[in-house]
Amino acid sequence: MGVRFLKKFVGLRLGVGLMLGATQANALTYTVNTANIGSAGSLNGTVHADATSTKSALTEDAAIGRILLTGTTSSGQSFSYDSFCVDLYDWLNAPATFTGDTLSSLGLSTTQNTQLTNLLANIDSYITTGSNSGVASSSTGSAAERSAAAQLAVWEIVAETTNVYSVDGTTSGKGSFYVSNVSNVDNISATSLADAAQLLSNVKSGYWTNSSGVQVALVRSTGNQTQVVYGANAANVLSAIPEPASWGMMVLGFGVLGTALRRTKRDFSHAIA
Incomplete structure (x- = not known):
């Protein structure tokens, strides 16, 4: 016995x-203490998305630009992550506890995953300097205009349900996602719309690639806005996800x-x- x-x-x-x-x-959580527009700044606009089989139509005023998440992990390490919103239907609130997730959990197509990864692999230098690597033209807009254009391009790749890649709500073929309320002061500018179109062209045509192998990951919180992080930050998040x-x-x-x-x-x- x-x-x-x-x-x-x-x-x-x-x-x-x-x-x-x-x-x-392997378990690691991220307590986000602050979630603010990053140093590049942002512009304001009215975001529109058509209804889908699971979501209602959306018309929402928003600050549009790259976001800076700061806080502490459950292992006691401080973090400061640049991120973009990939969730149009929730607000981003802090403080809140987030967990890491893979890009595949968004349920995007292989093409969308590739385009989003290629966009984020090149986006920091674009926001900082306006450089369109591999493309003849370069942005002449401000950092805030470029930051807004980058977020619009992210939303277009993630949220567009048609084959039309256009964020300009004034055009006839604007697709299911677009932005309106255009001006040249604090609101979305014509430069931001033109830059967003250029960024989308960069990834669709293959001018922008991920030759350096930049990684992309998500941070999620129930009832909160899902964010996408990239580069070394994404590598940190992915390393903490149970294999x-x-x-x-x-x-x-x-x-x-x-x-x-x-x-x-x-x-x-x-x-x-």
Whole structure:
């Protein structure tokens, strides 16, 4: 009896150990204390998206530009991540706790994933200097106009449900996603619209690629706006997401634990009888 109990005890320890090993080593959360428009700035505009099978039509005033997320991870490390919104239907609120996720969880097509990754692989130098690498023309707009154009291009790739890539709400073939309220002061400018069109052309035509292998990841929070991060920041997020092998260990742990508990219950009932 003593030997059998020892085996069951070891089985219970093994099951719990496998589950804890799979979760504790990989689980990481991000407490975002501030979520503000980054140093490049932003412009304002009215964002429109047609209704889909799962979402209602959207008309929403928004600040449009790259966002800076700052906070502390569950391991105690401070972070400061540049990000773009990929969720039109929620607000971005802080403080809030976010978890990492892969780009594939958005359910985009392979083409959309490639275009978004290529866009983000080149976007920092574009916002900073206006450089359109591999394209003859370059932006003459301000950093805020370029930041807004970059966010519009991200939204267009993620949210457009037709084959029309245009963010300009004044055009007849504007597609299912577009922005309006154009002006030359604080609102979305004609320069931002032209730049967004150029960025989309860059990734659609293959002028912009991801030759340096820049990674892209998501940070999510229930009821909060999903953000996409890229580069070294994305690499940090992806490294903290449990890999399939870890999930396999967790499932194995549940199996070992369940088997041990069932045997314990059966032998206990025999002992009573």
